[in-house]
Amino acid sequence: MATGRAEDSQNRSSRVKSTGAAFFIEESRKAKAAIAAGRFRSGMAHIIEVKDLCKTFETKDGTVEALKDISLDIDEGDVYGIIGMSGAGKSTLVRCLNYLEKPTSGEVCVEGRKLSELSDRELRSMRSSIGMIFQGFNLLMQRSVIDNVCFPLEILGRSRTEALQKARELLATVDLSSKEKSYPAQLSGGQKQRVAIARALASDPKILLCDEATSALDPQTTQSILTLLRRINHEMGITIVIITHQMSVVREICNNVAIIEDGRLVEQGAVLDIFTHPRSRAARRLIVEGKDPDEWNGETEDKPEAGQAESWNGAARQKDILKEARKIRIVFTKNSSFEPVIANLILQFGTPVNILRVDTRDVGGTAVGDMILGLPDDEKLQESMVEYLKNRGLEVEEADGNVER
Amino acid sequence: MWNAEVTAMIFKGIWETIEMSLFSTLFGYAIGLPVGVLCAVTDKGGIHPNAPLYRVLDFIINILRSIPFLILLILLIPFTKMLVGVSYGTKGTIVPLVISAAPFIARMVESSIKEVDHGVIEAAQSMGASNWTIIRKVLLGEARVSLIVGVTIVFATVLGYSAMAGVVGGGGLGDIAIRYGYYRYQADIMIVCVVLLVVLTQLFQAAGMRLANRIDRRRA
Incomplete structure (x- = not known):
């Protein structure tokens, strides 16, 4: 297996774990999102x-x-x-x-x-x-932080005192009150983007x-x-x-x-x-x-171009393995991760399955597991296994060797 | 030959030179700044592209810039007389100096303004700023360091040109240098005038650069 991929998924998994620690915050967030989703469905423009x-x-x-x-x-x-x-x-x-x-x-x-x-x-x-922020921050370099945030209010013709008050509130929101009199060149990238966000919010x-x-x-x-x-x-x-x-x-x-x-x-x-x-x-x-x-560049075809770097060979080899047998992709969500499904599957059928890839990712605050399994050659067995997994409430889909459709 | 009269003349010359350069730069900017802004704004990629207008301005600027100052000085004599009544002296020199400096200034301003990061202009547009607001607050504001460096260069150039006006009795240090040094072979007076011109140029150059550095906020 390509080690790069393995490391990558490890990183992701560890991040998900730390998200898990903030469980309650996430729960309340999801509740809010659900309310919001309901609002959309009720025909909000x-x-x-x-x-x-x-x-x-x-x-x-x-x-x-x-x-x-x-x-x-x-x-x-x-x-x-x-x-x-x-x-x-x-x-x-x-x-x-x-x-x-x-x-x-x-x-x-x-x-x-x-x-x-x-x-x-x-x-x-x-x-x-409509506020807008950019990759390059696009702050006025000759204006101080507070004057940058005041800028949209100047455009709207607000008074200086009103603009300053609003700008100070927004700098507090983005946690940059202490940098009020600094100039963009003195700030880090993240701080510049915070100023840009405060500026974008100034006109409500x-x-x-x-x-x-x-x-x-x-x-x-x-x-x-x-x-x-x-x-x-x-x-x-x-x-x-x-x-x-x-x-x-x-x-x-x-x-x-x-x-x-x-x-x-x-x-x-x-x-x-x-x-x-x-x-x-x-x-x-x-x-x-x-x-x-x-x-994505240059990876639309199955065979990598000749003379590619060593890592390419790794990727190609992985693809070969992925082509061997019938493969399915299973997605675990919160409801399905309590039971040791794969272990039970193997015990049930008495046949091993090949775990080709496992990944855990944070999708909008929900930890979602993502696994690709290589099934044994026997077609009947394959069908029963898929059936078994579906019965456990898992999302199952074919993952053909070349992932394109 | 160094007497109070010569000293007084040289002091008067210094003052006249400064006067001519200052007023010419000032009036030059009165014409060149708006024209330069207009060029930057109407050029392709500007905030209000207008190809025909840009081409006309560009053409006029090129024509005026390609006429040597000495020729322009003479060509403009009737116009200068009509405008200020005389074609010699400080007043008579300021007119051709302005005509000569304005297109140069327009080019300097145009290039300063084109240096302003397009992203910042786009940000201002996304906030709903009008072109007029963008010109005043973004283009001129963000280009101010480059503009001030420009003023310094223009002033030094105009100071040099003003000395040339000595040929037509323009007044100032250049006039003295030509009259005494060239026509009367008094090299010492000429050298003093040249040294004074160098000192003046240096002084203004240093002051301009200091100011530009002091107001630049782009450094951490």
């Missing part, structure tokens, strides 16, 4: 609606179709992830949500208003109700767009920023749209996710659903292979 969105760019080398027929709805109060590899068009998509990029065709509605029908002035006032937006907001940060800082975003979502009820190329970010805080590949929306739905039943090739690569989109 979508805060963002995107319909048949297309965007093409004219370049020297001809026309580039960045987005093709994207339609998606985002509910109020949701944390919605948009994941795809770089160049997939997700940054263009998020810029269409506040019309920093005007779509070539299609419609974007925010709070029921078509952005294409707004005048310049109306569009600007709409934008001030209903929506916060995050364009690769954690991509420039180390894992620990990413965690703290995600925790902050989650808090903002819960405490202020702000709808958050997260653009990312990291599946871990989506798993961590998103309720719903859209997967973008080559400018097309290939799959969307609740994160937990997509995690247990990935349908598209892109989703299966994200979840079954555990690869972030930036690792």
Whole structure:
């Protein structure tokens, strides 16, 4: 087995354990999420609606179709992830949500208003109700932290005293009160992103767009920023749209996710659903292979190119093993992890099964186990085993040698 | 030959040089700053692209910048007379200096503003800022260090040009240097004038750079 993969899953498992320690917090969070989910189903209006969105760019080398027929709805109060590899068009998509990029065709509605029908002035006032943060933070380097947070309020024409008061409150929210008089150049990446978040919140937006907001940060800082975003979502009820190329970010805080590949929306739905039943090739690569989109390059084919690094051989060998017998993927959720299912399965049938991969991941605060089993050759036995597992309430699906469909 | 009269003349020359350079830089910026901003804003990739307008401005700036100052000085004599009444002296020199400095300033301003990180402009747009607000608070604000360095360079250049105006009786240290050093072969007076010009340039350059460094917040 590729050792890299094993290490990776170990890391994940240990992180899940630590999440488990905060059980009560997680429980109350889930309860809130359930309430929120109920609210969506009762026909609450979508805060963002995107319909048949297309965007093409004219370049020297001809026309580039960045987005093709994207339609998606985002509910109020949701944390919605948009994941795809770089160049997939997700940054263009998020810029269409506040019309920093005007779509070539299609419609974007925010709070029921078509952005294409707004005048310049109306569009600007709409934008001030949509906060945005960026991968590169984009702070004003010549302004102090507090003046950066005051900036959107200056644009809105608020008085200096009012702006200062609001800015101080927000700096307290993001835990940076002590840095009020500092300048961005004196702050760490995580601190800069906190200032950017405070600034984005200054105009009391209903929506916060995050364009690769954690991509420039180390894992620990990413965690703290995600925790902050989650808090903002819960405490202020702000709808958050997260653009990312990291599946871990989506798993961590998103309720719903859209997967973008080559400018097309290939799959969307609740994160937990997509995690247990990935349908598209892109989703299966994200979840079954555990690869972030930036690792997809050159791996669409079964055989790696000649002359690849040693680790490739490891991966290829693993794939060979995976091809040997019939394989199934089982997903354990909280309800199914009490019983030692696999041990019982082996005892029941008196035949060993091959555990090809095991992984435990945190999906929106729920620990979810993910296992690929190689079954014995006997087809009858295979069927009974699948039946047995299904009867234990497990999600079972085929995991063919090549994980694409 | 060094008497009170010469000393007084040199002091007057220093003052005239400073006066010409200061006013020319000031009026030059009155024209060059808005034009430079307009160039940066209307160019491809600016916040309000307008290709025809940019091409016209770009063309005018290039034309004016390619005319040598000495020629411009003479070409502009009728215009200068019409505008300020005389074509010589400090007043008569400021007019061609401004005309010559303005396109140069516009280019300096344009390049300073184009240095501003596009992401910051995008952030301001995402907050609903109008182009006018972006120009005032983001472009000029974030480019201020580069703009001040620009002023320093422009001032030193204008100071040098003002000395050239001595050819047409423009006044100032350059005028004295040409009249005494060149026409009357009094090299000592010329050398004193040149040294004073060097000292003036150095002083303003150092002051400008100090100011620029002091207001720069980009360093930790």
